[in-house]
Amino acid sequence: MRVLVTYGSKRGGTEGIARWLAQALRDEGLDAEVAAPQDVGDVSGYGAVIVGGSLYANRWHRDARRFVHRHARRLRERPTWFFSSGPLDASASDGDLPPTPQVRALMEQVHASGHMTFGGRLEADARGFLARSMAREHAGDWRDLEQLRRWAASLAEALALVGDLGPAPRGSESHVPF
Template identity: 50%
Template structure:
């Protein structure tokens, strides 16, 4: 890894596209810092061999990471443990993620420990009209939807990752 520009994967699990937009924002910041980056749906990644570092994100649903993010981490765990790794979650439909650090849900915390991840952050979520799913419809009908993503916070976090990878020579 050292001495060459590596390739970074930003893999994500999303239902309605909100987490994908966060992943793309992370990838854009890493690219601006000179890194080669691919942002892909977690379910579409078949091999980790092209990547030297990984960011994995998942939407939160009922206190669990999106199933595609969970499956990705299980499927590629051994390889992920050998690379610089960060996680993010997207979910709270209120301002809480912008106001304080929200710890990872238990399943993500366990994966972080097992894979020696460098960090995790929870970003606000987004649930807007047209979202798929019965539960999403209930939340929207109760007036609890909206876009609570803070792209300034997202970009600052991605900038810190870019700095760490640049220092390592990834």
């Protein structure tokens, strides 16, 4: 199955997660591609879509939000998952963190099958007033590759079930929880 992994990333950490996720999905036998949201003209050629966004002050990256709005109709027609990155601590690895209200609303708009939050990354030499201020106390990388691999395996399993059952009927409320 052909899977699109797209992302909104300000400082490259979320893009890195998207690239790792696509590789993990390929390792699971899926045909996964990574593309920046602005480079995706149409999602109809993909059997599933994964949209990721970095979180800043509980807001998902603008490019990820715009992608979801632009492709909402087509996303409702195929399995779609979301991921967020942002906590600058180990909380995302310690347990499931729910999506922010903004991300939850986007998920409902497209009937997303699930969501995962991954730890974020902030470099010590981050540019910008706010990032530089945060980096003084919170610089580091909390992205958990093992958590990402486990999620990729669960997505591959869910997509295998979808493939065995055939496509879900339009407007179906049946979702695989993650």
